[in-house]
Amino acid sequence: MKAWRVHHNGEPREAMRLDEIPTPAPGPGEVLLRVRAACVNFPDALLCRGQYQVRPPLPFTPGVELCGEVVRAGEGVAGLTPGDRVISPVALPAGAYAEYAVVPAAGVLPAPEALDDAEAAALHIxxxxxxxxxxxxxxxxxxxxxxxxxxxxxxxxxxxxxxxxxxxxxxxxxxxxxxxxxxxxxxxxxxxxxxxxxxxxxxxxxxxxxxxxxxxxxxxxxxxxxxxxxxxxxxxxxxxxxxxxxxxxxxxxxxxxxxxxxxxLHWGLYNTQDPAAVRRAHDELTDLAAKGAVKPLVSERLPLTAAADAVQRVSDGTTVGRLVVLP
Incomplete structure (x- = not known):
């Protein structure tokens, strides 16, 4: 599969490289997703520079959230079937700027029906x-x-x-x-x-x-x-x-x-300290999306080949709304 990887720390345009790597397999408690949309976030640039609070080993794939389709669930995972459309944070070093991603099943949530793939990817974090x-x-x-x-x-x-x-x-x-x-x-x-x-x-x-x-x-x-x-x-x-x-x-x-x-506010801590609260918030957000009260402002939908440039532009502060990569 194709995946962007950071082999050395630096600015996103220089540090990110589009590689061909084996498609991963899910382990116990994990899910293999086909990435339908990956949202671009400012922390992606910090990850490239080695300045984020989490520093995955090199090489790693950036992209911290996605909307995907369940391909296969690992041992011990219940309630998810192939074809389910879901949203999820990633488990670095295997990020979302790739054609497939393995994520922990515990963080997988149903994608709101009111939102398309790009909007759903941008709803989560x-x-x-x-x-x-x-x-x-x-x-x-x-x-x-x-x-x-x-x-x-x-x-x-x-x-x-x-x-x-x-x-x-x-x-x-x-x-x-x-x-x-x-x-x-x-x-x-x-x-x-x-x-x-x-x-x-x-x-x-x-x-x-x-x-x-x-x-x-x-x-x-x-x-x-x-x-x-x-x-x-x-x-x-x-x-x-x-x-x-x-x-x-x-x-x-x-x-x-x-x-x-x-x-x-460090939202990521809630995933470990109070995951039930994250699911309650997701239910609230899904309801608000269904009512039309919230709708992510997706300004650009870009191909996978444009991911490095998109991360750089978000880092430079030259964009509005959300940029979303569609593998």
């Missing part, structure tokens, strides 16, 4: 992260104001849609007019182009000076620091990631004085 961040960590309530950074990206646009579905007023921060359009398409009530406006001033004006009740921040750096200037009394800042490349050093004295909470 980004929307699960948004659901846990907004509901389990921040306890977002109807009528509250949610500030979302990188609101045109895959993770940000998911948070925008989930915020609207929860009854919040959503303010999205983006970089550029094209991304502003994508954030509006996702449902943001107010969109701020950070190249032209100060989001702190916009948030204060939109909330009558109160500030945002919840900040959803996958960017870090200056986005986090300036968010503390427009967080409401008893507000909650959800730290999702650091796509800016800068990990901020929070002023805890400031959190004390303004009575706000800083919440960390």
């Amino acid at each position: 980004g929307y699960q992260t948004g659901w846990f961040g907004l509901h389990r960590r921040a306890a977002l309530r109807p009528g509250e104001t949610l500030l979302v950074h990188a609101a045109a990206g895959g993770v940000g646009s998911a948070a925008v849609q989930l915020g609207k579905a929860a009854g919040a007023t959503v303010i999205g921060v983006v970089g550029g007019p094209e991304k502003a359009g994508a954030a509006r398409e996702a449902g943001a009530d107010v969109v701020v182009d950070r190249h032209r406006e100060d989001f702190v001033a916009v948030v204060k004006e939109a909330t009558g000076g109160r500030g945002a009740d919840v900040v959803y921040d996958p960017v870090g750096g200056d986005a986090y620091t300036r968010s503390t200037k427009c967080i409401a009394f008893e507000g909650r800042i959800v730290v999702v990631g650091f796509t800016s490349g800068t990990i901020p050093a929070p002023g805890l004295n400031h959190a004390l004085v303004k009575n706000y909470t800083i919440l960390g």
